[in-house]
Amino acid sequence: MRRAYIIWRSFQDRFLQYVAALLLLGPTLLALLEVVRRYVFGQSFSWQQDAVTYGILSGVFLFFAITQSRDLHLRVSLVPSLLAQGGETGRLVARLLAIFSAILGLVFCAYLVWRGIPVAERMVERNRMTESLVLPLWPFFITFLAGMGMMAVSFLFQAYAGVLVLLGRESEWPQIASEGDGEPIL
Numbered sequence: 001m002r003r004a005y006i007i008w009r010s011f012q013d014r015f016l017q018y019v020a021a022l023l024l025l026g027p028t029l030l031a032l033l034e035v036v037r038r039y040v041f042g043q044s045f046s047w048q049q050d051a052v053t054y055g056i057l058s059g060v061f062l063f064f065a066i067t068q069s070r071d072l073h074l075r076v077s078l079v080p081s082l083l084a085q086g087g088e089t090g091r092l093v094a095r096l097l098a099i100f101s102a103i104l105g106l107v108f109c110a111y112l113v114w115r116g117i118p119v120a121e122r123m124v125e126r127n128r129m130t131e132s133l134v135l136p137l138w139p140f141f142i143t144f145l146a147g148m149g150m151m152a153v154s155f156l157f158q159a160y161a162g163v164l165v166l167l168g169r170e171s172e173w174p175q176i177a178s179e180g181d182g183e184p185i186l
Contacts, residue, residue: 005157006174012066016150020066023059027052047134054130054140061147068105068154095166102159109152116145 031052038044045051067073083094122128123138130137161173 001160002174012069016062017066020059020062023055027055047132050130050132050135058140058143061144064147065150065154068151095162099159099162102155106152106155109148112148113145120145
């Protein structure tokens with residue numbers, strides 16, 4: 001599992017973050033181009049708004065797993081922080097809560113993917129289009145499902161790392177520093 005986690009983080013750091021960044025940068029540049037085309041030349045592509053909206057959303061969807069792995073996502077941490085200050089019992093409860101949260105996130109993301117696959121198949125079969133009727137909608141939906149699936153993988157690794165900490169075997173887990181709060185995600 002340790003090796004799988006190192007491969008997973010390497011995939012995120014060396015490939016996925018750049019794909020997500022391109023999916024954020026490309027549509028942003030297209031939006032800027034369209035501002036110039038619209039206000040300087042009085043012309044605009046009919047599909048531009050759809051491409052910008054769904055392109056940026058696709059980049060965000062792919063970045064979900066990265067933010068989860070690096071502990072950079074939004075979260076309510078008041079209760080775990082207070083519990084962790086409450087001695088050994090409080091730290092134990094906070095760790096159990098973190099493991100439960102990771103498992104709950106894993107189940108939620110897996111459920112979305114499981115229920116979304118038939119929807120994606122119907123989108124392809126029916127050739128669903130964006131509002132402009134120029135771009136197919138299914139690639140964006142499949143990107144959403146891929147993002148949720150990859151986020152589920154991140155939750156799985158976090159739950160496993162949390163169990164190792166509970167068992168006192170955290171030294172078996174790679175200590176990849178989190179960019180979130182400077183602590184390893186365990």
